[in-house]
Amino acid sequence: MVDRDHSAFPARFWFDRFKAALPRGSTILDLGCGGGEPIARYLIDQGFHLTGIDKDAAMITLARTRFPRETWIHADMRTVRIEAQFEGVIAWNSLTQLSRADQAAMAERAAHWLKPGGRLLFSAEADRDWDSSGYRRGSLYHADLGPADYSAAIAARGLIEMAHVAEDPACNGAGVWLARKP
Template sequence: MILNTRPMQTPANKIIDLYERHAGAWDSDRGKSLFEKPWLDRFRAAMGCDTSILDIGCGSGEPIARYFIETGHAVTGVDSSASLIRTCGERFADQTWIVADMRRLSLGRCFGGLIAWDSFFHLSPDDQRGMFPVFKAHAKPGAALLFTSGPDQGEAIGSFQGEPLYHASLAASEYETLLAENGFETLAHVVEDRTCGGHTVWLARST
């Protein structure tokens, strides 16, 4: 008798391998126009005196981390793809880049700003719930938190390089509850912001 104890390979738990195998394609395809800039500036304005930033799911560092670096922030970028992190290190050698699974992130330090742009929403609903204590553990008092989600509760499967690309979202009311329970106040929430490529965006501050 053969017992298979490996977890079922669903689109949700294939995300890490997908991005690693297609890291070069993702970097080439990622737009560099920085349409996110108005939200990034609101995020920067919401930060306190500490302007260090933890970029959770930083990808190749383009264009978001580059913008933060060029505007004077010290950036620590985290991504599960070793190839993407290597690209970050080649582009911005004076910053800190870490290969890690965001769900188990424990850096032992706190930051003035945390961002999870187009990354956090690849997690399953339960894993998303588990991220809020991670945010709390890495946020200084007064730290800003910026992340994107889906417009409403549910799961969706997109496509990247011809393979399934998983997304999930909680209901807005649950995100609000999780933020409050972990010491964050919601500053702004826009569903499918037309000025930002249809992204659903959350901006909060640690209390």
Template structure:
């Protein structure tokens, strides 16, 4: 593709304030988030990978009683989160090299994971597994089919990629996750393609 995915961090860093202003707060994701929370368990520690400015998803999880650790590559996004929710943990890091040394009851990668190139997406499943407690809920959004696409944000090209659904299933299975549900282009959730899975691993959550 003509727009390298590595440029995305710079794009979101430069437009962090605009992103925060424009990010919808209607929480159309609520139904899926509630299913995710049910699997994770009451009070489970949540890892939000690609947390953006923390609105509205992290806010919803925090209000529901979860401790949230948010990770984003854009420093300004994390600065907004720290100011907004100072009692939570916020980390500037590239998800592709994430190694926090702890496990969580829930891992969320909503509208973030799909900005990675296909080889990087494949490698992320081992990273998810390394941070997953036994019974951990994992939820992420992808494209509906294998391919690459260039969208637009603030007049700039924005990279997206997806693997084939069968490959996602195989990667989840190989890394100790069972698929709970998968809906392609869910009309009730803004057309998002969503994966919800549960870890069968033996790691214990660090709450």
């Protein structure tokens, strides 16, 4: 059980850009929502409605306790079935534990869940352990797609990349993408 760090919100710049074109009251899907801190809280405080998905039941319970008016789903983002569409989809620090194939497939899922004009915001840690030697020593292995692969996955699903930073220092060196559905 790992809740997102809510002692600071250095990524606020990205979330401000993400929500700038979304009308107050818009619905946002948060993939890998954790316990809802700090992202859900920030967006709820800005007047948005959240649907969060996380595979950790304890995190979903925590999010439900913190924000009972929002929708929280205990499920795997790779297989969950949601018929609704949203003005925004977020996958912040949540793709890293997926395989490369699953990471690429999430672009298709996000595009399906977005309404026309909707925004996609996601981050992905830089894959600094290409040979998985750290995994063999006991650390988590991050098998992220490279920046060009993420950009290609977005474009292949008909999304338009609006902004991208390969390694944003304000986000612990993670890559960040902001895209929209035409």
